[in-house]
Amino acid sequence: MKPLKALTDNPEIEAAAGHDHVMDTQCPFCSVQCKMQIVEHFGKERNTYTVLPKPNAASEGRLCIKGMNAYQHALSGERLSFPMAKVNGEFVRVSWEEAYRLIQSNFTQTEQRYGSNAIGVYGGGSLTNESAYLLGKFARVALRTKYIDYNGRFCMSAAASAGNKAFGMDRGLTNQLSDIPLARCIILAGTNIAECQPTLMPYFTRAKENGAFIIAIDPRNTGTTELADLHLKVKPGMDAALVNGMLKVIVDDGYVDEAFAKERTKGFSELKEHLASVDLNDIAEITGVPLEQIRGAAEAFGKAATGMVFTARGVEQQTDGYMAVRNFLNMVLITGKIGKEGCGYGAITGQGNGQGGREHGQKADQLPGYRLIENPADRAYIAEVWGVLPDELPEKGVSAYEMMEKIHEEEIRALFVMGSNPIVSNPNANFVEEGLRKLEFLVVADMFLSETARMADLILPTSSYLENEGTLTNLEGRVLLREASREVTDEVKHDWEILCGIAEALGKEWYFSYTAAEQIFEELRVASRGGIADYYGITYDRLRKEEGVYWPCPSLDHPGEKRLFETAFAHPGGKAELVAVENHFPAEQVSGEFPLYLTTGRVLSHYLTGVQTRRSHTLAARSFESFMEIHPKTAQKYRIEDGSLIKLESKRGSIVVRSKVTREIREDTVFVPMHWGDIQNVNKITNQALDPTCKMPGFKVCAVNAKPLVESM
Structure with a gap:
């Protein structure tokens, strides 16, 4: 996994470049978005493939086992290759024209009988920025429904909400990955990077070689905890309480950056008052972490000249995930470890475009550019971009799981799913399956016959990462361009083409007359302009030349913000917000029946x-x-x-x-x-x-x- 210096310095790539079909692409899986080259060797009996990593700033030319074998699913014989409608319980092949007619007929009938909000839209965090943007526009302009959300709700919502409230904005990492080796203390909370984002591990091993003290917080031993100098084996769901203990030590033992806390944060006095009531022995008991380990972790982070905190689903997928992350942000802020070299906070994004997917309108409460659908100025701006009146835009809907409840209650009667498998990804999946069976019409756009697609009335075949051009935003907030490297086969269509086709069938073609992904991105640039997630200064040409650009990037001559909050936070007045976090216990406790x-x-x-x-x-x-x-x-x-x-x-x-x-x-x-x-x-x-x-x-x-x-x- 050693980094490659440059593409031309790798003799394997040079040798392969002359063979058969060479595809330059990037991994479709995790949020690192590693670049790769796939060489298809044509043989008499079968084709073979060589996969080579390409140098890039994020993975430094590394690939993990998933990336090395991603081409296999894209070339799988199980790929859906034409639309299929369910007739008498069996799927039969239909034309695209018939598929669009079925959607038009069923969606129109649903709207006429129950209203436009009886149709729901469910997206995914692996869609390109272009498809995610268009899906949000499709829901609100073509269908005029308020019910849209996506599976990224289960990935990043706790960290995103915490970042927005504490900092005034949410970007996965507040700094570049290249800052990690400069940190003297690193906390990895609820994240198993060794298995989920393995190409990032060398950043942490270099940090350790440079003398960093690494703290892992996880109820399990993992490949990530093996790297740690201190492993806090916390009881599940007790992360916020654990941080309260660490914060008390930091405050009581004098590790607070008083000048930073005074000049650049609000709420420090209230936080100190709350921590005065915290009992460290109680914290040790309820978290299952020995007191000496809590003290050791707090001292290591407090004393370090530079430090970083990373959280992931272990902390965030909790009924107090938002407040747990807020408490970790309290620790970053009161020690002044943000906005400078070797310091910062990182929410380790899970899905390939989990960052970009939540910035441009898939969430129930959002419009493009991380604007809020309930903000009149934001509604007016996006309405003008889209050519509609502000009053024509729906109001805020509900979250992904709450949509499943609305389906169960038969408030949502028809559902369009794109790039997601909600019957497996939602909690309480039996309840979700029962609800989906109540739908009068279910459409699923996917590459494969997923568990959810099996339940559909209509399945639409979508293109893979090898075929679908578009941008994705990695965990750093770096926007990357993934070029199409293979032609679509059979009757497969790109996500955005499907949305345009349905819009045309619904009589809304004027709003969806796109012929290329870049054309959609050009509109996205304008729609995001002036928003928190401002992509206006980013173009396909820049992405090709610069191999990625960080947002916010408000103008064509702006380099992109590589490190956030160097001089001010994104709140009015420029100060970050601290908050007192109460100890929280999981919503469900063990018992004699469930021990x-x-x-x-x-x-x-x-x-x-x-x-x-x-x-x-x-x-x-x-x-x-x-x-x-x-x-x-x-x-x-x-x-x-x-x-x-x-x-x-x-x-x-x-x-x-x-x-x-x-x-x-x-x-x-x-x-x-x-x-x-x-x-x-x-x-x-x-x-x-x-x-x-x-x-x-x-x-x-x-x-x-x-x-x-x-x-x-």
Whole structure:
């Protein structure tokens, strides 16, 4: 995984460039968005492929196992290749003209019978910026529905809400990745970078080689915690309380940057007053982290000249995810570790375009440029860009899971899903499936017959990352251009083409007369101009020449903001906001019937609900079934043998997975990955309780019991 100096310095790439079909692209999976070159060698019996990393500023020329094998799903024989409608319970091939007629007929009837808000739109965080922007416009202009949200709600909403409130804006990293090796102390909270974003690990190993003290916060031992100097094995759901303990030590022992706190923040006095009532012994007891470790972590971060904090889903997918992140931001702010070299905060974005996907209108409360749909000035500006009246734009809708509730209540009668698999990604998945069965019309646009697509009345085939040109925004806030490197086959269409086709069928073609992704981006530039996420100064030409541009970038001669908040925060007045955070307990506690905590996450070989990675034979072979990690003492207590099938049950349902006995997890906790559907779908048992601020479900902790499957038969 050594970085490549330049494309021409790599003899493998030079040698491959003359062979067959060379495709320059970037990985479709995580938020690093590593660049790569795929060489297709044409053979008499079958084609073979060589995958080579390309130098770039984010991954420095590295690829992980997922990126190396991403071409396999894009070239899979399981790809959907033409529209299909369900007739008498079976899918039959239909033309695009017939597909559009079905949508026009059903959506029109739904609107006439129940109103425009009876149609819902559900997007995804892997769509390009162009498709995400157009999906938001499509919902609000073509359908005039307020009900639009996306699966990124389950990824970044806690961190995004916290960043917006604390800093005045949300960008995944407040600084460049290249600042990481300059930090003297790094906190990795609820993030397993070694498996989720492995090409970033060298940044942290270089930091450690430079003398950085690394603290990991996670109830499990992982490849990431192995790198740490100190591992705080926190009880699931108790991150906010743990930070309260660390903050108390920082304040009481004099590690506060008093000048920074006074001059550049608001609310420090209230925070200190709150921390005065915190009892460190209580914190140790409720978090399961020894007091000496809490003190050690606080002192290490407080004393360090430079430092950074990174959070991910372990902290954020909680019913207090927003406040937990706010508490980590309190720690960054009162120590003055932001807005300068080697300092900052990073929300480790999960999905490939999780950052860009939430900036331009897929969320229920947003308009392009991170504008707010309830702000009259924002509505007026976007209405003018779109050529409609402000009053014609719908109001704010609800979050992704709340949309599932609206479906269950039959307030939403028809649903259009693009680039998502909600039946697997939502919590309380049995409830979600019951709701989807109530729909009068379900349309799914996808590459594969996902668990959700199987339930559809109409399926529309979409292009893959190799075929679909567009921009994506990585975890740093760096906008990248992914060129199309392969022609679409059969009757497959790009996401944006599908949206334009439906709009035309609905009589709204004037608003959707695009012929290329770049044309959509040009409109996005104008729509985002002056907003928090300002892309106006970014063009395809600049992206080709500069290999990525950071936002905000308000003009063509602006270099893009590589490091945020050097002199001021984005709030009026320029000050960041601190907040007192109460100790919070998970929405669901263990009991005699459900004595174990369940937490969920990812594994190296798979991505999200596995729709794509389970179609890669190499990745599927590495991790072909789900599993449950359980401590040996706990396994013995519940008579569970290693490698046996077990039934894992909560108040909401049950799943069957294989046991994996390991000392790498707390005795009171079990872990199951999220990449499988049907009987292995862990979200059949996760809790649907939502964070009250950002509406993030509490995926990371619920109460379960575990039994050998043979005993339950």
